[in-house]
Every structure is written in structure tokens, then in C-alpha cells.
Amino acid sequence: AQSVAQPEDQVNVAEGNPLTVKCTYSVSGNPYLFWYVQYPNRGLQFLLKYITGDNLVKGSYGFEAEFNKSQTSFHLKKPSALVSDSALYFCAVRDPAFSGSARQLTFGSGTQLTVLP
Amino acid sequence: DSGVTQTPKHLITATGQRVTLRCSPRSGDLSVYWYQQSLDQGLQFLIQYYNGEERAKGNILERFSAQQFPDLHSELNLSSLELGDSALYFCASSVGQETGNTIYFGEGSWLTVV
Numbered sequence: 001a002q003s004v005a006q007p008e009d010q011v012n013v014a015e016g017n018p019l020t021v022k023c024t025y026s027v028s029g030n031p032y033l034f035w036y037v038q039y040p041n042r043g044l045q046f047l048l049k050y051i052t053g054d055n056l057v058k059g060s061y062g063f064e065a066e067f068n069k070s071q072t073s074f075h076l077k078k079p080s081a082l083v084s085d086s087a088l089y090f091c092a093v094r095d096p097a098f099s100g101s102a103r104q105l106t107f108g109s110g111t112q113l114t115v116l117p
Numbered sequence: 118d119s120g121v122t123q124t125p126k127h128l129i130t131a132t133g134q135r136v137t138l139r140c141s142p143r144s145g146d147l148s149v150y151w152y153q154q155s156l157d158q159g160l161q162f163l164i165q166y167y168n169g170e171e172r173a174k175g176n177i178l179e180r181f182s183a184q185q186f187p188d189l190h191s192e193l194n195l196s197s198l199e200l201g202d203s204a205l206y207f208c209a210s211s212v213g214q215e216t217g218n219t220i221y222f223g224e225g226s227w228l229t230v231v
């Protein structure tokens with residue numbers, strides 16, 4: 001079965017510094033990987049996804065993520081953090097090798113990012 | 118704004134009661150998904166519909182049911198509610214069923230069971 005791990009519950013970074021939110025995955029085949037962000041009292045907003053192709057994926061609000069097959073990782077990055085980036089970030093995976101409920105989006109536990117002014 | 122609309126945004130109800138959550142997918146999207154977010158379970162997939170037909174079922178309790186109507190809106194029915202059903206329920210939609218399709222989420226319906 002597919003799974004996602006976000007090893008850090010909390011990440012703190014100073015405004016203007018680069019940020020990284022870590023994600024590792026486990027699938028039987030080639031993964032489809034996604035990042036979502038949840039602001040307080042808001043829904044999940046799609047940031048970016050990796051399906052195939054270039055390992056560096058660019059998304060919304062200046063975020064990017066790098067797919068690393070050998071390390072089974074898909075870390076979210078941003079060169080310069082903003083206070084407004086403070087939110088809960090979720091990594092998710094889908095495994096196209098399966099069908100039905102087994103191929104649905106499986107989410108990590110989330111990482112709370114706090115950008116300090 | 119993702120384009121996925123959920124109502125109501127908040128509701129409080131008593132144990133044993135029944136509620137219906139409503140979802141309108143993004144224009145043109147045929148797939149609708151329901152997810153539950155709780156502190157102890159995280160984000161859990163409940164059920165998926167595609168063009169009116171059930172396509173996948175996840176960790177959905179027998180007390181819960183859903184359907185997708187011909188106009189593609191969907192409803193999630195929760196009955197015999199228990200305190201543990203208190204959670205944020207998300208509806209999401211995608212254009213099709215392909216695994217690579219982006220799934221867009223609504224803002225959720227906060228359910229509190231007292």
C-alpha cells in the first residue's frame with residue numbers, strides 16, 4: 001500500500017530565509033506526488049504535483065519541489081519565505097498501479113510551517 | 118477559490134442525529150471525492166463518485182452514505198451521529214478519474230457533534 005511520511009510536525013524559519021518541508025513516500029510503482037497547503041479555517045489548496053518528466057516541479061506562490069527517486073523523497077522548497085507562507089502543508093501520493101480505493105490520494109500527517117518576522 | 122462549493126460551512130448537532138453535507142464540484146469536473154479530517158486520524162479518504170456512479174470506497178462507516186446526482190453535485194449523509202464523528206469534511210473534485218488529475222478541495226464543512 002502507498003504511504004507518505006512527513007517527518008517534521010513543525011518547521012520554523014525566519015522571513016527571507018529558504019524553507020524546506022520534507023516528504024518521503026512509499027509506493028509499489030511510479031508515484032504521482034502532490035503538495036497541498038491549508039490555511040487556518042480554509043480548505044486544502046493545491047500547490048504543485050509531479051507526474052513525470054523534470055524532477056524539479058514549480059508551483060504556486062513561488063514554491064517548488066524536487067522529486068528524488070533514489071531517496072523516495074519529494075521535498076517542498078521556497079527560496080525566500082514570507083510570513084504569509086505560515087500554514088499547514090500536506091504531501092500526498094497516488095499510485096497509478098492500483099485501482100479503486102488503493103489509488104486515491106493518501107496524505108501525510110502534515111507539517112506546520114511558521115515563518116517568523 | 119478552488120471552485121468547489123460546500124454547504125453548510127459549520128453545523129452543530131446532537132448525538133444520534135442525521136445531517137447532510139452538500140457539495141458542488143468545479144464546473145466541468147465529473148469526479149467528486151469526500152475526505153474526513155480529524156486530529157487523531159488525519160485526512161482520510163471516504164468515497165469517490167464519477168459521473169453519478171460510485172468508483173471507490175475508503176474508510177467510510179456504514180452509518181455514512183453518499184451519492185452524486187445527475188447535475189453532478191454530491192451529498193454526504195451522516196446518520197446516528199456519535200461524538201467521534203466530529204471532524205472537518207472535505208469535498209473535492211477533478212475533471213476525470215486519471216490518477217494524475219489534480220484534485221481540488223472545497224473549504225470543508227465543520228461538523229460538531231455534542
